[in-house]
Amino acid sequence: MGFFKKIWNWIDDRSGISETIMPLAKHLVPPASKWSYVFGSATLFCFILQVATGIGLSLLYQPSSQNAYHSLEYITNQAFLGNVLRGIHYFGASGMILFVGIHMIRVYITASYKFPREMNWISGVILLFLTIAMGFTGQLLRWDANGVWSSVVAAEQLSRVPIIGTYIADVLLGGQAIGEHTLNRFFSYHVFIIPAMMFILVGFHLFLVFRNGISEPPKPGRLVDPKTYRKWYQHLLAKKGVPFWPNAAWRDALFGAVVVICIVGLAIFFGAPKLTQPPDPSIITTTPSPDWYMIPIFALFALMPPKIESYIIVIGPLVTIFALLALPFLSNSGERSPLRRPWAVFGTFLVLIFVFSLLYIGLKAPWSPKFDTKPIYKQIKTNNPDMEKGMVLFYKKGCQYCHQIKGHGGMKGPDLTLIGRTWDKNQLKVQIINGNKNMPAYGSILTKDELNQLVNYLAALR
Ligand code: HEC
Structure with a gap:
């Protein structure tokens, strides 16, 4: 024992592990944290799962249009635990999108984006879009009809953006049409570029959670005043704060463990989504559709009146992103309780109904093209x-x-x-x-x- 303790002491002294970790684990957080606060960390657990399984998949995946489909078939059918690995990566992606959404709704409903956590919100919004981008690029890497078709649609939408559209589509796809270059590019996006940005932003996001503190559960009538908030918050912690570990974090750990177990369970039970036909459409017999979390976006484009579509494609995302980024600047003080912000709650409901209707329509509509047609x-x-x-x-x-x-x-x-x-x-x-x-x-x-x-x-x- 003495020997291992010596080694540990050496590592700890030279690296400063416990000096760094202990204050983080023991730092005070507001009492009465709730179960509704676990979704951010659940997203993080999914992210870690995605990184681990993604590395595993990348060892066998071949990002070339010649080999991609076959390497995936190999992973799915022959490689040891390959199907489970793909399954975890798939359900992990679904979980991540789901929890990002719930986490964001919780933050919005409890107005945790208000002073001094504006930057937490902004980095979160960027992370949301990066997460969606990961879902989208990952789907193409499957290099089956679903993934390829989804990208064809997206590219056509993009190339309709006035003036710069063709150029954007060009850069995104690596050419005028989906092909070898597209797959190479998407592999780069999915494996290097977006994850690198996500690592930085996730780190920043977590740093901010520690720096600005976990938001205290809101109470009707308790207003946020940027002039006094930080002092008041310190005071609250000094008086009633509890150590992050274990008082607050055990819920995160427990929920995270349940999430991971569920994802692995689903992967073992159902396995990865079946590969549809390879993008050569002369072989096959299924009706392709994009992964569920992409369906609302596609349904939206499918339903839009054609006259305004070109404008909406440009204006829609810009307005959405701008509104989300502007939110904490528009209202960074005042009431946080959802009971006193009925319009915020109502608006959230409307957005949810909108998204779920699109999902429903997209799942039902036979708007998928037929790929099994013979030339x-x-x-x-x-x-x-x-x-x-x-x-x-x-x-x-x-x-x-x-x-x-x-x-x-x-x-x-x-x-x-x-x-x-x-x-x-x-x-x-x-x-x-x-x-x-x-x-x-x-x-x-x-x-x-x-x-x-x-x-x-x-x-x-x-
Ligand atoms: C995603 C499915 C889809 C693809 C791919 C597609 N079309 Fe169409 N096309 C439609 C639909 C739906 C309509 C009719 C409704 C409309 O105009 O929106 C249509 C209308 C047309 C019409 C007018 C016919 C009429 O009687 O109204 C022509 C001509 C046409 N397409 C040619 C083509 C050609 C050529 C291509 C390939 C370069 C093509 N389409 C690719 C879905 C598609």
Whole structure:
């Protein structure tokens, strides 16, 4: 024992571990912490789980369009505990998004973003968007039809942003269309860039929790006054404070443990989400849809009136981000209790109803395109090389996922078998370049030649 104690003493003396940890563990926090305060740490537990399983997955995953799908099949079906590992990473992501949401709602409802915790809120908002970005980029790494389709939709939305849209889509996807570069880029985003930002921000967020203290549970009529708050808070701690560990933190530890057990349990029971077909759409039979936490966003875009869509795509996210960041500056003092802030509670309910309705609509609507359609140029033979080129494009550019020609293709859009009878070439061009209600705009995705070949082919369908 003496030997190990010596080693520990040496490590502790040279590194200062207990000097750093003990004050953190023993620092005083307001009494009467509640169960509603555990969601932030639950998010952190999920994050740690994601980092650990993510590293595990990265050892076997190959980020190239040739090998990605097969390396995932290998992980899922052959690698030791691979399916469970993928499962934990999937359910961990779901848990993280869920708890980030609940944590944010709790902070908003109890107005914990008010003085002096404005910066906690701001770093939290950025973390929220980084978390969503992780969900989105991770989905593409699966490199099956779901992930690829989701990114196609997003890219088309982005490229509609006036003036800079094409440029943004270019940078994000690494080219005009989803391909090898996209996968490489998304791998970089998902594994290096966003996690690096998250590590820094999570550290900062936690530092701020210690620096500014855990917010005391609100009481109606007890107002926050930036001039006196810090003094008052110190006074509260001195009089009634309890040590963080174990008085407050045992709830975090217990809840975190339950969360981790549930995630691992779900992963063992249900395993990872089944890989849908590889992005080559000629092999398959399922109806793809994005992961549940992406569905509200996609449903929103699917439902938006086409006339205002291009504006909303730009303005919507900007306004949302701006409003969230501005919140603590708009009201950083005064009442914190939800009982005295009925509009805040009501607004939160409205947002929740909105998001859940979108989720419901998205889950029910058959707005997914059909990926199992067989390439039309293999079904219908033609001796005209120009027609042949049009047909190939009709399939390769994804038109066929949504449109039927002579019985081949999806049903999301109108049947185009006889489109040349009613639509002339100019009308066709306009439709393809600009898209419409439920059809993506192809303006930035097709070259001039490709557009002409497609239009010539469609115009000849009579
Ligand atoms: C995501 C599904 C989807 C994809 C992919 C898609 N479309 Fe469409 N398309 C639609 C829908 C839905 C409509 C009709 C409603 C509307 O205009 O929004 C439509 C309408 C059209 C029309 C007008 C037909 C009419 O009778 O109204 C043409 C022509 C057309 N699409 C051609 C194409 C071509 C060419 C491509 C490939 C470059 C393509 N579409 C890709 C969904 C899609």
